[in-house]
Amino acid sequence: MSRASSVDVDEIGVRLHEADNVVVAFRDLGEGATAGGLTLRRAVPRGHKVATAAIAVGEPVRKYNQIIGFATTAIEPGDHVHTHNVEFKAFERDYAPGSDVTATDMVPEAERATFQGIVRADGRVATRNYLGILTSVNCSATAAKLIADQFRRPGLLDAFPNVDGVVALTHGTGCGMAADGEGLAVLQRTLTGYAEHPNFAGFLLLGLGCEVNQISGVADEWSIDPSTPVATMTIQEQGGTAATVRAGVAALQAMLPAANDVSRTTVPASELVLGLNCGGSDAYSGITANPALGAAVDLLVRHGGTAVLGETPEIYGAEHLLTRRAVSREVADRLVERIRWWEKYTADNDGSMDNNPSPGNKAGGLTTILEKSLGAVAKGGTTNLTAVYRYAEKVTDKGFTFMDTPGYDPVSVTGIVAGGATVMCFTTGRGSVLGCKPTPSLKLATNTEMYTRMAEDMDLNCGVIADGAASVQDVGRELFELILETASGRRTLSEELGFGQEEFVPWQLGAVM
Template sequence: MAVTPVSIGRRGEPSVRLHAADNVVVAARALAAGTTVDGVTLRRDVPAGHKIAVAEIPVGEPVRKYNQIIGFASAAIVPGDHVHTHNVAFQAFERDYAVGADVTPVEYVPEAERATFQGIVRADGKVATRNYLGILTSVNCSATAAKMIADQFRRPGLLDDYPNVDGVVALTHGTGCGMADDGEGIAVLRRTLAGYAEHPNFAGFLMLGLGCEVNQIRGVSQGWRLDPSRPVETMTIQEQGGTVATVRAAVEALKAMLPKANEVTRQTVPASELVLGLNCGGSDAYSGITANPALGAAVDLLVRHGGTAVLGETPEVYGAEHLLTRRAVSPEIAEKLVDQIHWWEAYTAKNNGSMDNNPSPGNKAGGLTTILEKSLGAVAKGGTTNLTGVYGYAEKVTAKGFTFMDTPGYDPVSVTGIIAGGATVMCFTTGRGSVLGTKPTPSIKLATNTEMYERMSGDMDVNCGVILTDGESVEAVGERLFQFILDTASGRKTFSEELGFGQEEFVPWQLGAVM
């Protein structure tokens, strides 16, 4: 979906109309009863980001925003009404998937003119944006020991002689035992661990287990495609003789990896080597107006320069998936996406839930009424180019261009899968103010509104709220963001990196029975 708002960019306007056919507009700031917007008078106070009716909407009739259905009137709505959960209900409806209808040729930038960044080229040709040593765990039982090991490398002076190493990070999780030794649950966990083991942002790693778990290290590591020159160690706490002995041995093993890990230099590589992850969290109604479309504009630029982008959060494209199937380059790709949507419908129903359970209380406070509305804003992160691939959770992303991965809407689980798929930079849009970080991949925070950006200026990297407050165009902010992405890939630290986020946000999707 390309957001082409009618009134956006008019600095000082009290409301934003996103399409001429819409029967609601969005409050650009908190508005008092009696204020006139878009030719109607407000019947009550309306919070910033919330919707105002500009036409009559009888009971049962659709509420339209972005010229798309975001819900149905559960009570009669008249012009000037505040439109939200008190008078709008979620309802499933048929979408026209029109597979491939919007596929268009991509105007690629000639290779000689493509943007570049300063990346780290590994021996196997993969390009990294960061240079970490990692500690991966096979089971929750080795998590505390793994964190103890990583903590040793935070002591002053220990990494001073290795300026090219970004740090030592322990990525732990809460599963690996009490589960079946085959089937979907363990397959997803092992695929996720494999994605991190093979990730170019790790110069080397230690795989740590307890010893008696279901998820044995020999099973985890089967099929890994590792660069033979990458240093890798495995050990279990039981074989080492306990926690103290394990920490001592692991620290020595990682210290031995440091000299080789430090032997890297950044060099100029084309933007086509970049894999950009796309996620949002703590969204508000401005997400689909400012930050998400701006990120979509940056994605369009990255695709034109030969790069790859990965959109996730399947529950947050629900109701907007038809906008993606129209861009699918083949029926098989569209069918895979639709199958994922159907799986989620069955999954939520089985657990006595609804796809409309997704908007959080914070989302609703920010003006998002239904999952349909949230999804229409969320898909804007994917820009306008063709959909070239659809992947399962943590599957390796191999297609160039704009792609999709099946992930939950829960942010840590979603970004974990996307990074396992190969993302070397993450862009994370937020309206309420999420502070998520993601190691070993840097996470860029995009604020949807200027008020939150200024309030949380130590967490937010880019203010996309200027699209509303300063009248900047989506395209101009997208171009600036594209350069920021390249700078980050070249080594510029994000606020989440400066603050040390990323170790606790590794959360593989836990599926299957816990026994």
């Protein structure tokens, strides 16, 4: 097996571990350039990998001191290492459940951070205060949006300054599906999570009337405080679309005085549930924004809070780093079971786990799902893994947790918010734009070039780490403070732009009938 070269590669970029046989270029490198004792055999774009040692056909390519793929051709020092000479192959990983569990250095309660939250009557703590319109089926989507549109008219909400808005969360399913089974269960679990979300002060549940996902079947399972106003109606019972819009507007207007009757008070950071997601990743993701978010997660956990990592396909190949941190064999086994489910799921659909990364990820320097996952898992920091949840399942455990979600960002984030996330952090290298009402979403840029180009979408530039202007821990502390400010009401850029309504996308499983 090839070993990493000992040459100084600072002039090229960064070696992430001394055992690696590649480094990441931090600038565009031309063919024939000499740097760090290496001569570049072909041009290497910024963010891509350069070999620092010979790698024979079939031997592993190592980054983060982990296998990210296997050489398909002989690779020489100075070669560009990417999809043209590296392939994904499955290989055995040592899960060693619980072997890396450590005692968490908790901050004494009297010294823990706080934020200004909204405490509901039943004790739940909100970071935002919306009225919502949930739809049981796609057939009621247009009516729901027409109702929400009425509340965007100038002056309608002026008398209710504590209400953040009225949001319609529509989706593309709810009928043409089996009347029982996983597909319906996932949709109902998602709707339940939003109905019970503390960031909703009240809501309207709107259906057509004849759909598989009947309103009564959904609402009967909800555990909602009696003080929370709830209205339900169907278009068929109301007598059509126009009548439904009138009735829906009236129902929500009646909720506004109670929804407005809130104030923010000082609450401990232990009440926060932080969602973690990445999208439009690049090679910088695993070097800057994701580790910085991981450092913020470690701080939040030390202060008694909760973090939820998702995107199961994007921990594939790195899941052994999480099972080693699992607090019990049961937690580790639940994660591995989800990995096995995804392997079967992709195989049944004639796919591969390596269908992710996307073309944009590859253009940004990510070669295989193994490499992408090793960078993505850094969002989870270093503390113990306390629980593993199904998609949209309510998160009840404190500390660092995991939820089984797809890698497709809107679907993943929808599940995490349904689980109870009250702030979302979203890292991106290529420049993803996403919001997730009723939860505020912070966008974290992995590199300064993209941050500068998309400054009106990005809340924090983690690219300063690669620029040498700050450390991972420095940015992690800055991010932790920004999370607390956001939870206290500071609006994110995606909120200012109006994102968060169209990005509600429940995971659709099962046959469309």
